[in-house]
Amino acid sequence: MKKQNLTKTLNPGVKFLINYAVPIIFTILVAIAIPLSGLSGEYLARELMTRLARNSFIILSLLIPVMAGMGMNFSIVLGAMAGEIGLIFITDWQIVGIPGILLAMLISTPLAILLGYFGGIVLNRAKGREMVTGFMLAFFMNGIYQLVVLYGMGNIIPISNSNFLLPREYGIRNAIDLIGVRSALDKLIYLKVGGLLIQVVTLLVIAVLCMFIIWxxxxxxxxEIRSVGQDNDVARISGINV
Structure with missing residues (x-):
């Protein structure tokens, strides 16, 4: 109570500094570091636009499963595993550009749904222990992924490009060059203002994600989806057909 009263009596300027201390300090540090870095303004603006679009896309896509009741760590693991498997296949098949991205989505989406379904069954049986169970389930799913990628691919699952395989001739290397689909969405439709590349399609996708989250x-x-994700029993009592 005393802290609240003290906050109310503060000068608006001081109150602003207290409430936004972290971004203010960060901005000051950036302002100091930019001249010291020796990087050009054009390069920084280009990198800022690229990373802003990329990170916004990632964050917004993660919000949806989290809002639906999935744990942050669990949803990241599921999405990453399914997406990476799709990307491995389309890169091996040398399908590039937007068709490659669409095919990777087509491969990864059923995998993500399947993993999410079985993961949901487990989480529904762990009432009150979802966080711990989510961590354990994430590690378990990651182990399955490692088993498939490091031992199944090239051994049971055919991989035609030997450059993707480990020296033992099976198992995928830690890093694969995604040059075929890299920046494909960014370069589909873009505006060039000076040296700055504005990724129109990427920004449109981000806008669609924002609209979907609002919906x-x-x-x-x-x-109803959020209610089911948060508590199955309460959702059922509320009249939702679970």
Missing amino acids: FKKTKLGQ
């Missing part, structure tokens, strides 16, 4: 939060169906 997810506002509509009855979205509320």
Whole structure:
């Protein structure tokens, strides 16, 4: 109570500095570091635009499973595993550009749904222990992924490009060059302002994700999905057909 009263009596400027101390300090550090780095303004603007679009896409895509009741770590592991398997296949098959991205999505989406379904069954049996169970399940799923990628691919699952395989001739290397699909979405439609490349399609996809999240939060169906994800029993009592 005393802290709240003290905050109310503070000068608005001081209050602003206290509330936004972290971004203010970060901005000051960046302002000092930019001249010292010796990097050009054009390069920094280009990198800022690229990373802003990329990171916004990642964060927004992670919000949806988390809002639906999946743990942060668990949802990241599931999505990453399914997506990486799709990318491995399309890179091995040398399918590049937007067709490659679409095919990777086509491969990874059923995998993600399947993993999510079985993961949901486990989490539904761990009432009150979802966080711990999510960590354990994430490690277990990651172990299955490692088994498939490091021992199955090239051994049971055919991989035609030997450059992807470990020296033992099976198992995928730690790093694969995704040059065939890298920046394919960014370069599909773009605007060039000076040396700055504005990725129109990527920004449109981000806008669609934002609209979907708003829909997810506002509509009855979205509320029901969130309710089921948060507590199955409460959702059932509320009249949701679980």
